[in-house]
Amino acid sequence: MTKINYYTEEGLKKLKDQLQDMERVQRPIISAQIGEAIDKGDLSENAEYDAAKEAQGILEMKIAKLQAVIMNARIIDETNIDTTRALILSNVRIKNLSNNAEVTYTLVAENESDLKEKKISVDSPIGKGLLGKSVGDIADIETPRGILQFEILEITR
Template sequence: MSKVSYYTAEGLKKLREELNHLKDVERPKASQDIGEARDKGDLSENAEYDAAKEAQGMLEMKISKMEEILSGARVIDESQLDLTKVLALSKVKIKNQINGMEMTYTLVAESEADIATGKISVNSPIGRGLLGKSVGDTAEIQVPSGIMKFDILEISR
């Protein structure tokens, strides 16, 4: 049974597009590469053929993994989410108690995480530490360098 994971509509669309690209563009190219290598002669001593077969195997494994992820993917209905607690897709403004720095993060699925745009995974240490917290709560999060404490300042969608 596949693991259920939650995505935004945009994130799920991007995942489907990537899978379609692998199936419609990369798979035929891998088959063509194998055919070209096969035409070069003796397969027992053909490194190009072995490399093409291995690349095809890796591609098929990636396609299979993405199909498994998509079979358990669910789109989150943001209108039904509780705005009083930090959940997936919450936009959270936090303040580091030690240095006073304020940051705003959006908690997203692992495949949508992009720290440059302020999107962190709900499975990351900070993401897990923020889940379920409300405005005014303090999140104590274990990170490799020790325990960090963040005040929850604001939660939005």
């Protein structure tokens, strides 16, 4: 059974661009490397040929996986999303109750997460703990250091 993944339009476009790069840029480069290695003669002891074939196999596997992800991707319609609860694409401002530090995260799909941009996956421990919570709720989030408590201060889109 295939897993449906939800993306923003921007996130899905990035995946499609990545696939296009693999198919139209990386694939021809590897094919050229294989051709050059074949031109050098005996393939039984040709390390360049073996390396290029291995790289080709890895690339083809990545392409197939990415094609499957894109085929099962759905774009999130933000107009129908409840803004009173923390859901995917919500901007959630939280306060760590142990040190009073505040931070705002955007909850996104796994493949769109980027901690530098404060985008966390809904499948991460913090993302899972925040999902479904409302302003004022306390989220108990299990981390390697133990359970941390976060208060939901604000939810926006």
